[in-house]
Amino acid sequence: MPYWLVYEMTNPQPQHLWLMIVALAATAYLFKMFGLIVVGSRQLPKVFDRCLGLIPAALLAALVAKDTFSFGQTLVIDARVAGFTVAVIAAWRRAPLIVVVVLAAGATAVVRAL
Amino acid sequence: MKRFFALLTDPVVRRVVVASLTLGGAVGVFALSFGVASVSAGASVWQTCALSFFVFTGASQFSAMSVVGAGGSLAAAFGGAALLAARNFVYGLALSSSAKKMAGSLPRRLFAAHFVIDETTALALAQESPRLRKIAFWTTGISLFTFWNLGTLIGALAGNAIDPQKFGLDIAFPAAFIVMLLPHLRTKLGRQAAALGGVLCLISISFLPIGIPILIAACAVLVGLRND
Helix, strand or coil, rough: CHHHHHHHHHCCCCHHHHHHHHHHHHHHHHHHHHHHHHHCCCCCCCHHHHHHHHHHHHHHHHHHHHHHECCCEECCCHHHHHHHHHHHHHHCCCCCCCHHHHHHHHHHHHHHHC | HHHHHHHHCCCHHHHHHHHHHHHHHHHHHHHHHHHHHHHHHHCCCCHHHHHHHHHHHHHHHHHHHHHHHHCCCCHHHHHHHHHHCHHHHHHHHHHHHHHHHHHHHHHHHHHHHHHHHHHHHHHCCCCCCCHHHHHHHHHHHHHHHHHHHHHHHHHHHHHHHHHCCCCHHHHHHHHHHHHHHHHCCCCHHHHHHHHHHHHHHHHHCCCEEEEEEHHHHHHHHHHHCCCC
């Protein structure tokens, strides 16, 4: 990879976010396109299928953990835990997303203001 | 257009169209929260809208901006988002056998590919006849694309106008992730992968660069190697 690209990818500037957007758009499109173009419905091995299907579970849980319990590279417990708790309860009770976000944000804001 | 309205006289077709519009509305609300969260993570309104228009796969967009917002590198943000986009590859394969009937010629299939996401796949595959499958795919695709981009724009403009920290909006990311995660917890393997993914991430946060723990968490999918 050219030096400037490595630099861009590791030292992001706000305007350079465009680089990631373009790369992500291309990657996502290639993934989506494959099955529709390379027709002939070849089947993936079952194990491969199962592991790919578990990606969202693993990654979404990791994202929840990171966004609730960390700031930068430190683990922290702060007002967000209140929002997290409220969000889990609301989502589990099948509240619509907008309600989940508003309740969670409200709880976080209140605890933060205390 | 006239042909489209003529189709609506068929009650079965009407049910599919109503389902796709309802889904579109729900997804629009999701997009609203993406718009708000994305600008509060540091993207401009244009960048936020470009993500929804050109990437058009929700979990990946959320993931990318969540890592950027936390101060991660663009490479780390891209890595996690690309992994999440990999499931669209599975959807494409699932639609593969009906692709020609659904979308027709190669240029039209290239266009249709942009719409290969969770909801279009689910609704299309739920139909029995190729005709309904085609209708379900296109109405869901067009409805979702419209609502997703509209919601993003409104959310981004609103998020730009307020102080996200003050309103507790930094919780918008995890709240959305929780809602997206829930359906994956229905199976035992899903719960195991989620628990392991969360733990791997928390363990590695303090000694790996921001965003990389998300990639480490992907190792949790290996619980799928066991068969049950």
